[in-house]
Amino acid sequence: MRLVIALPFAWLVVFFLLPLVLVLGLSFGTNSPDLAPPVELGLNLASFRLLFTDDLYLAAWLSSLRIAAVSTFGALLLGYPMAYAIARARPQLRPLLLTLVILPFWTSFLIRVYAWMGLLAENGILNQFLRWSGLVRNPGTILGTEWAVHLGIVYAYLPFMVLPLYSSLEKLDWSLLEAASDLGAKPLPAFLTVTLPLSLPGIVAGCLMVFIPAIGEFVIPDLLGGTRTLMIGKVLWDEFFTNSDWPLASAVAICLLILLVGPIVIFQRHQQRSLERT
Amino acid sequence: MSEPIVRIEGLTKRFGEVPAVAGVDLEIARGELFALLGGSGCGKTTLLRMIAGFETPDTGRVIIDGQDMTGVPPHKRPVNMMFQSYALFPHLDVAGNIAYGLKREGVARAEIAQRVAEVLSLVKLDGLGSRRPAQLSGGQRQRVALARALVKRPKLLLLDEPLAALDRKLREGTRFEMVRLQERLGLTFVIVTHDQEEAMSMATRLAVMNAGRIAQTGPPHELYERPASRFVADFIGIANILQTGARRWLALRPEKIVLTSARPATAHVATGQVIDIAYEGDRSLYRVAIENGPVMLVAAMNVARAHGSAHRRGDTVWLGWSDDAGQVLDE
Amino acid sequence: MRLGFFACLFAVFAVGPAFAQKQVNVYNWSDYIAEDQLKVFTQQTGIKVNYTTYDSNEILDAKLRAGRSGYDVVVPTASPFLVRQLAAKLYQPLDKAKLKNYGNLDPKIMAELAKYDPGNAHAIPWMWGTIGIGYNVPEIKKRMADAPVDSLAMVFDPAIVSRFRDCGVMMLDSPTDVFPAALEYLALDPDSKDPAELERAAEVLKAIRPFIRKFHSSEYINALAGGDICLAFGYSGDILQARDRAAKAAQKREIAYAIPKQGAMLWIDTAAIPKGAPNPDAAHRFLDFMLDPKVAAASSALTGYANANIPATALLDKSITQNPWIYPTANDRARLYTITPGNAEQTRERTRLWTAIKTGR
Structure with a gap:
């Protein structure tokens, strides 16, 4: 029994805590290119000072937050109807639809991003189609713009949005919507006053699961x-x-971690509260 | 006679190949407590859901208060429903649940508060407005569901198995409470139930449903004493059904038969042997095998305190009944 | 020493190749040695080659600095990487007595390399090339018949580069490669570390920034070959690769390369043995094998880069040795330059300036 508990703990200590201590230790070191590793350990706050005083880093933070937020919102707008449709589909059909959502994971992430490059390039499939169809004679290039980054993040992380949304919508008692309608709620107010608040845990979980990796995303913007x-x-x-x-x-890395722990704690609190309620 | 609150004309509904409601005509008068009684799968819930607007009929019309409501969505019908599961909103407190329908109507905030307080008091839930549904007992939840439907002052209140989720003791008390409430408010209730005791004791009129059709409509005593078919006779209470000719039967209630040791002086008599006795306290139910005939059920009140039932197993007994004791059936 | 603890931790996380007898662990750029030659090496010496590849100097740098990499032979670019790594004492001196083929090396390239590695004590040169201008011939001609394709003005003069904006311009995402060229365009010392001069170079780059579709160090190969861009400032070998791909494509495109007449950066990739290499003897035998003219010639045929091996030239096809984009003319060669690395502060300042230019702030 003790072993069963000790194993995951050992795992966490070795693969999470130890590297974290290592990174924390490094962050207070002094950069010394002539050493290997190029760090002189100590209690030097210069790195943090530079992070908070140089506007380049602040700009990078803000731009990451903005891109992650916009992409998360995009993923929510696209993912919610998908999750809703799957949750309301015939029960026999749902496993198939869920498999389709996670199907892209069976291909390498990098290959899928490269595929988007092929789609969005100046002479890419999208523009070739637009020219061929005569819809647009001189389509602009999406590749290389922030739009392409949003598109890539929404595409890559959509399953992380759909799955938690689905699991909270699937648990939703549809007779509540009938009750709302019976009490005089038109479809949209019924959605806003019943479906939306009751799927809030799924929305929060989905948004965090997209937002957090999106902030630190490196491959897609590159x-x-x-x-x-x-x-x-x-x-x-x-x-x-x-x-x-x-x-x-x-x-x-440490600042990124601290920044991301905040929303996670808020989410945990929220979960705790809704657990207490039911 | 004034216009009925509900008139249903030739209503049918199929789910795939299965007909759930197969040609129903029905009128429900204002102020009635009307029960739809039937076994599971008889179509009673589908009929109720078509009145509420959750299901669209394949053919036929639903007319509520003189207006054709066929195809009108639930939120535009002057009807409210109490769900079997209660369908209380778990994210809203009791007051929020009750106020929900009023908010959708755009009722002023002060009036909402007043009406919510009134209805809470009506269902004896004063002071529980800020609780969440999860913090309530089953009985309290049932009354919140009732209050939420009542507060809208609907012309017609539909109740789907309103007492099924309560335990037996609570159920009986609640029955009378609901009848009193209905009479006091002068509303029309339509109750769907599978429990004949519930239907008989509450309803002013009821309809027995079988295989998507209405087998018989009438006041409780009429359905009991004058069943129109062998199905109704058998479904409501207990009946001995004796074949008296080709396509002719006699439905005879066990309590309409006298049970004696000597031959009685009634118009009809039979003799047989007691094969089983079910002692029920106030009365005993005897199964009597008639010589060269069927097994009949006979009820007898246990008037004497001395011993349990008046007859013993194996006793030879006489059964007797009058000419008008049973109902003659031809279907 | 406190670093000891961390070094131990690094050792836990560093996943090095397995240690075995008679084995040499080689960490090389992808597509940088004719791999059929590796079998020949094993046949000749009985030493198994554990061959792994990377595609950026930065990855190699981080692995070596983390310690206990377990590699016997690595292939860093001379500047700034080899220099920085030498300063951090990451390499062991070569035992030249074990390198029978050492005399094959081109003394001119050796002299350039000696600027970074005094006395050529730690590294041998492997391949070398230039940084210059790659372009789509008809697309450039269409937009500017008299385009100065062999001048840095092609990419650094806003009046000129702006004319190619619509067909696409890419530039290396590398401050160490682009700043010297901008300094050279301004007729300043390309190796200058003077902040004022770097600021002037930054002004040049900011002025052309709106016309650059993307700064990236490898995407231009496909983009040039696929017709998505018509002008790139990049590595000679990459542009040759783009040319070959474009020639093979269904829709043929003519791609050409030019060494800027103002002068071009000469880069040298070297081979060296990290300190703590588990098999130093095998490593020396592998370096000696790399110095074999047959191996060098076969690898140049594969990569399209010039090697630093004089006898190998005779073994190579004339289409390579007489291609002035690969083996520049004596005239061009005289104008090649090399640069030295700056200190940590200078490096950071340059990277910061670079980020500011790229993001247009």
Whole structure:
């Protein structure tokens, strides 16, 4: 029995806590390129000071937050009707529909992002189609813009939005909607006053599961985004690899972690409260 | 006679190949407490849901208060429903649940508060307005569901198995409470139930349904004493059904038969042997095998306190009944 | 020393190749050695080659700095990576007595490399090339008949580069490669570390920024070959690859490369043995094998880069050795330059400036 408890704990300590302590330790170090590893340990706050004083980092934070927020909202707008339709589909059909939602995971993430590059490029499939169909003579290029980044994030993380939404919508008692209608609610008010509040845990969970990885996303902005797309994940990469500045990269990682722990704690509180209610 | 509150004309509804409601005509008068009684799958709930507007009939019309409501969505009907599961909104408190329908109507806030308080008091839930449904007992939840439907002052209140989720003791008390409420408010109730005791004791009039059709409509005593068919005779209470000719039967209630040791002086007599006795306290139910005939059920009140039932198993007994004791059936 | 604890932790997480007798662990760029030659090496020496690849210097740098990488032979670019790694004492000196083929190396390239690795003590040159201008010939001609394709003005003069905006321009996402070129365009020292001069170079880059579709260090190969862009500032070998792909495509495109007449950066990829390599003897034998003219020639045929092996030239097809984009003319070669790395502060300042330019702030 003790072993059963000890194993996951050991796992967490070795693969989560230890690396975290390592990164925390590095973030207070001093960058020393002539050492290997290029860090002199100590209690140097210079990396954090630079993070909070240089407007480049602030701009990268804000831009990451904005991109993650817009993409999360996009994923919610697209994912909610999907989850709703699956939850209301015939029960025999639901496993198939859910499989279709997670089907893209069976292909490498990188290959799928490359496929989007092929779709969105100047001479890509989308533009070729638009020209061929005569709809648009001179379509602009989506690839390399922030739109392409949003599109990529929404596409890549949509299943993470749909699955928690589905699981909360599937539990929804549809007779509540009949009751609302019986009490005089038109379909839209019934949705807003019954379905939406009752699927709130799914909305929050789905949004967090998209928002959190989207903030630190590196591959999608690198491949689909333009050079103007500034994201904190890219900044971290640059600091670690290009500048070989491990303390600063670690400080960015620590701040990212702290920033993301906030919404998770709020979500946990919310879950706790709704558990107490029922 | 004034216009009935509900008139149903030739209503049918199929689910796939299965006809759930197969040609129903029905009128329900204002102020009635009308019960739709039947076994599971008889179509009573589908009929109720068509009155509420949750199901669209394949053919036929639903006329409520003189207006054709066929195809009108539930939220536009002057009808409210109390669901079998109660369907209380778990994210709203009791007051919020009750106020829901009034808010949709756009009733002023002050009036909502007043009407909610009134109806809470009516169903004896004063002071529980801020509780969540999950914090209530089953009986309290049932009354919240009732209050939520009542507060809208509907012309017609539909109740789908309103007492099924309550335990036996609570159920009997609640029955009378609901009847009193209905009389006091002068509303029309339509109750769907599978429990004949409930239907008989509450309803002013009831309809027995079988296989998507109405077998018989009438006041409780009429259905009991004058069943129109072997199905109704058998479904409501207990009946001995004796074949008296080709397509002619006699439905005879056990309590309409006298049970004696000596031959009685009634118009009809039979003799046989007691094969089973069910002692029920106030009365005993005897199964008597008639010589060269069927097994008949006879009820006798246990008037004497001395011993249980008046006759013993194996006793030879006489059964007797008068000319008008039973109902002659031809279907 | 406090770092000891962390070094141990790193060792736990660093996943190095398995240790075995008679084995050499080689970590190389992808598509950078003729892989059929690896079998020949094993046949000749009985040493098994554990061959893994990477596609950026940064990844190699991070692995080496984390310690205990377990690699015997790695292939860093001379500047700024090898230099920085030498400063961090990540390599062991070569035992030249074990390198019988050492004399094959091109003394001119050796002299350039010695600027980074004094006395060529730690590394041997492998492949080298230039950074220049790749372009789609008909698309450029259509927009500007007299386009100065062999001048840095092609990418750094806003009046010129703006004319190609509609057909697409890409540039390397690498401050170490682009700043020197911008300095050279301004007729300043490409190796300058003077903040004022770098600021002037940044002004040049900011002025052309609106006309650059993307800064990226590899995407331009496909983009140029596929017709998505018509102009790129990139590595000679990559642009040759784009040319070959474009020639094979269904819709043929003519891609050309030009070494800027103002001068071009010479880059050298080197082979070296990390400190703590588990099989130093096998590593030396592998380096000696790389110095074999047959191996170098076969690899140049594969990559389209010039090697630093003089006898290999004779073994190569004339289409490679006489291609001035691969083996530049004496005239062009005289104008090639190399740069030295800056200190940590200079590196950060340059990266920051670069990010600001790219994101247009």
